[in-house]
Amino acid sequence: MSVTNEPPHPVRDLSPEALREHTATALGRARERSVALTDAVDDGELTRQHSKLMSPLVWDLAHIGSQEELWLVRDVGGREPLRPDIDDLYDAFQHARADRPALPLLGPAEARAYVSEVREKSFDVLERAPLEGSRLTEAAFAFGMIAQHEQQHDETMLATHQLRRGEPVLHAPEPPPRRMGAVAPEVLVPAGSFSMGTSVEPWALDNERPAHEVHVDAFALDVFPVTNGQYVAFLDGGGYSDPRWWSEAGWAYRSEHDISAPRFWRREPGGWWRTRFGVHEPVPEDEPVVHVSFYEAEAYAAWAGKRLPTEPEWEKAARYDPATGRSLRYPWGDDEPGVEHANLGQRHLRTAVVGAYPAGASPLGVHQLIGDVWEWTSSDFSAYPGFAAFPYREYSEVFFGPEYKMLRGGSFGTDAVAIRGTFRNWDYPIRRQIFAGFRCARDLRPDERS
Incomplete structure (x- = not known):
């Protein structure tokens, strides 16, 4: 509809x-x-x-x-x-x-x-x-x-x-520091329908169209993407050696390729280090984790007693304004992204710490939904009701199916012209070289459903 x-x-x-x-x-x-x-x-x-x-x-x-x-x-x-x-x-x-x-x-x-x-x-x-x-x-x-x-x-x-290997050749200023105080770790996204996708965004691509009503049950969502520090707890707690947290496909892939940490990470005396565009540095605790596959994100969520959000859940948290009942273009409103809203456009060659962009929060109080890291969701890539391929089938239609998982929100390497609240990205669940992280969701307990 x-x-x-x-x-x-x-x-x-x-x-x-x-x-x-x-x-x-x-x-x-x-x-x-x-x-x-x-x-x-x-x-x-x-x-x-x-x-x-x-x-x-x-x-x-x-x-x-x-x-x-x-x-x-x-x-x-x-x-x-x-x-x-x-x-x-x-x-x-x-x-x-x-x-x-x-x-x-x-x-x-x-x-x-x-x-x-x-x-x-x-x-x-x-x-x-x-x-x-x-x-x-x-x-x-x-x-x-x-x-x-x-x-x-x-x-x-x-x-x-x-x-690539070798000395750093790309340079950029550091992202902003945290600009807000402590907040609750998660928010409640209320039950109800919202307008998903778009029929009016002039440069929206075919898989974002058309706008349609989607009902989402109430759920809780992390305010911030999962940080490196949180992910280290999963690593140090034996998360990569315990098949309980992994799907069958994820455990098979982890085992076959001997994956034991996010890509570009290495354990050294004194803690975890990473390589970032030729720079070897300690892993910063307060930045969103990046270079993890869907399978790793899924395993962390299970270990944490949570799950990955579905694609409709992610978009509702990013766009729904309960005061007006309207879906916004971006979490912060309808204005184009500014430097105060999000970490985009290769302006910085890294993710910003969580809490660095309070002006970019959604009406429900979810932060850094746009920029920093692409966020894995649990949904497969599929067409919206009423989808029509344009201007060619190979842009989206040939990729529909369970082989691809959906990513939303863009990364620090995504330009503003190529991201919005409706933009959809997809990739194989094994991908780790992309600038992907995640945040967790959970179903509400009976005492929270009031």
Whole structure:
């Protein structure tokens, strides 16, 4: 059932000139980040595969340009193809990541020249295209889709940087300190229906649509993501050696791969240490744990006497405003993310301590739902009622099913254009190189159901 109590969106109220400027800014911010991530290393590092889980950085760069050419230059702009000969090389469905280094890829100089030429033509299309008349051009959707696509690959490239060995090459200021006092560890999310997804967000992707009513039973949810200090208690309590806390699939995976801690952690005399973008440092207790798989998150939750939230539970906690009964665009309201709201955009090269963003809390009092770490939920990736694939099936539809688990909320490596209260991410439950953490939920006791 579709619903109408959705928030307004500022893009819909922009004049055509202002919309073009807004869109150009989003595209420009993405390109600045792509350049920074690829200019940070030499050509040898660009073409090397740092992990079989990831593509060479130079593949990501040219793929960004290829997708932009396909959608903006050729489709929206109706222009002649620039490099039809490389379409298959940079089709993510044609070649597995592990196989991409063996392909005849564009070299660093050629890739940079290609993406620059594509961007010049895209900006010309943006200046000339009517931003109405079709679903692709309405409210500059195709341009917003490409800005999001580039930022998503920027986050992928950031994960590749985390996997590379060598001295640090990326630098950023430290995130803010804790800015609030002590709070209760969990909040009660009341029973009832809310509007999940969106039918009005102009740049929302197909899997976020349409808005629909979902009933959620009352439950309790952690105010903050699980911290490193909390996770160490699970480690030191033998959590990785006790199959009671693990699902059958999780225990099998943990055992086969001899997993004994979050990825990039190592126990040393005096405590736990981690490697973060080439920096070797003690694990900070008050930051959200990151680089854990769904299976590890699920096991911790069971050990703690809790569980992972479902995807509808997560979204209700993030968007529902009990004062108005309306679903907000973001936990803090309908305004775009500011530096006071969330740790986003690679502004800092780490998670912030819990309590660092009180201005970003949801009306129910849940903190840091956006930014810092992607949060595993217990839900599989599935279509919303009324889902329609757009603009191509391969964006979402081919991934629906129990093989993928849902992640919500974005990370410190996610840009604001590629995250919102309705945004949905998915991955295999074994993934540990992504910037993923979690928070716990629990069912209410009988004495709490009043």
